[in-house]
Amino acid sequence: MKYTKNAFERAENTLTARRIKAKEERAERISQIKFEAPEIYKMQQSLSSAGFSMIKFIGEGKKNIDVRSEVAKIRSRNLQTRETIGRLLVSFGYPEDYLQYHFYCPVCSDSGYHDGVRCQCLDKLLAKYTTEELNSQCSIMLHDFSEFRIDFYPAQTGNIAARERMSTVYNDCRAYADNFSDSSSSLFFFGKTGLGKTFLSSCIAKQLLSEGRNVFFGSILKLFRQIEDERFRRREGDTTEIIIGAELVILDDLGSEFQTSFTDAVLYEIINERLNLGRPTIISTNLSMKELDRKYNDRIVSRLTGCFLPIMFIGSDVRQEKRKMGI
Numbered sequence: 001m002k003y004t005k006n007a008f009e010r011a012e013n014t015l016t017a018r019r020i021k022a023k024e025e026r027a028e029r030i031s032q033i034k035f036e037a038p039e040i041y042k043m044q045q046s047l048s049s050a051g052f053s054m055i056k057f058i059g060e061g062k063k064n065i066d067v068r069s070e071v072a073k074i075r076s077r078n079l080q081t082r083e084t085i086g087r088l089l090v091s092f093g094y095p096e097d098y099l100q101y102h103f104y105c106p107v108c109s110d111s112g113y114h115d116g117v118r119c120q121c122l123d124k125l126l127a128k129y130t131t132e133e134l135n136s137q138c139s140i141m142l143h144d145f146s147e148f149r150i151d152f153y154p155a156q157t158g159n160i161a162a163r164e165r166m167s168t169v170y171n172d173c174r175a176y177a178d179n180f181s182d183s184s185s186s187l188f189f190f191g192k193t194g195l196g197k198t199f200l201s202s203c204i205a206k207q208l209l210s211e212g213r214n215v216f217f218g219s220i221l222k223l224f225r226q227i228e229d230e231r232f233r234r235r236e237g238d239t240t241e242i243i244i245g246a247e248l249v250i251l252d253d254l255g256s257e258f259q260t261s262f263t264d265a266v267l268y269e270i271i272n273e274r275l276n277l278g279r280p281t282i283i284s285t286n287l288s289m290k291e292l293d294r295k296y297n298d299r300i301v302s303r304l305t306g307c308f309l310p311i312m313f314i315g316s317d318v319r320q321e322k323r324k325m326g327i
């Protein structure tokens with residue numbers, strides 16, 4: 001997958017910050033032990049000086065001495081000291097690894113590489129930052145759940161208790177964001193225009209983005225323009241791959257795109273690939289089920305109706321209600 005230069009720079013900065021944090025936190029724990037358990041601290045210091053003497057020893061390269069066996073001896077002594085420190089720490093009520101570095105990613109010690117290949121933690125950062133760049137091109141404003149106003153919805157729409165229904169929808173969206181995981185369901189928001197579909201999807205996006213998750217949020221119209229530009233080589237990028245790899249994808253306003261067999265193929269590819277990988281997607285539309293059926297091919301419709309949890313939005317246009325209330 002192609003990541004941007006900017007994503008590489010940001011990922012490098014994050015890794016550096018993680019390494020500094022691990023170093024500083026360890027230094028703090030060492031100072032605490034120096035004060036609270038000086039005997040352990042002394043042993044820890046002897047370990048550090050043993051490390052220096054080993055480097056010095058190798059550097060001197062004295063003749064008639066078997067460097068390998070001497071180094072092995074020092075190593076085995078160090079290992080024993082480490083084990084003793086661990087046992088002592090536990091007996092003093094600390095965790096066994098209290099004086100070791102606690103890296104964010106123990107696999108690569110926050111270096112981003114493991115056995116000469118890119119570590120998963122670096123791949124995750126690169127994907128997240130590349131998605132964020134895509135999101136920054138999206139003009140949809142992000143909102144907070146606290147801004148939601150249930151009083152914009154009428155108590156009754158036809159014979160449906162609209163306000164009560166929308167209160168449930170709101171609670172379901174909050175719970176979705178609060179309990180989000182890789183195995184969360186895919187959601188299909190449908191209902192007429194101005195009922196809060198984009199608003200509530202943006203709340204989910206905002207909350208999960210603030211938790212550091214890799215979330216793509218954008219309008220289908222803009223997204224397809226960008227993918228078309230890339231596919232027909234007018235522009236560099238790998239948007240489809242980035243979107244398929246995101247933790248959550250929120251596609252706003254299905255049906256607003258200039259529909260071609262190409263956009264249908266891309267839409268199916270994104271929906272289908274993500275479902276196969278078990279990754280959740282949220283799609284919203286103003287189209288009625290009838291219109292959806294008429295506009296899209298069976299493959300897309302059967303995926304949307306069979307694999308997504310339908311969430312119906314009901315009420316009257318919130319924008320009109322706001323105007324009436326003078327907001």
Ligand SMILES: [Zn+2]
Pocket residue numbers: 105106107108109110111112113119120121122
């Ligand atoms: Zn790593």
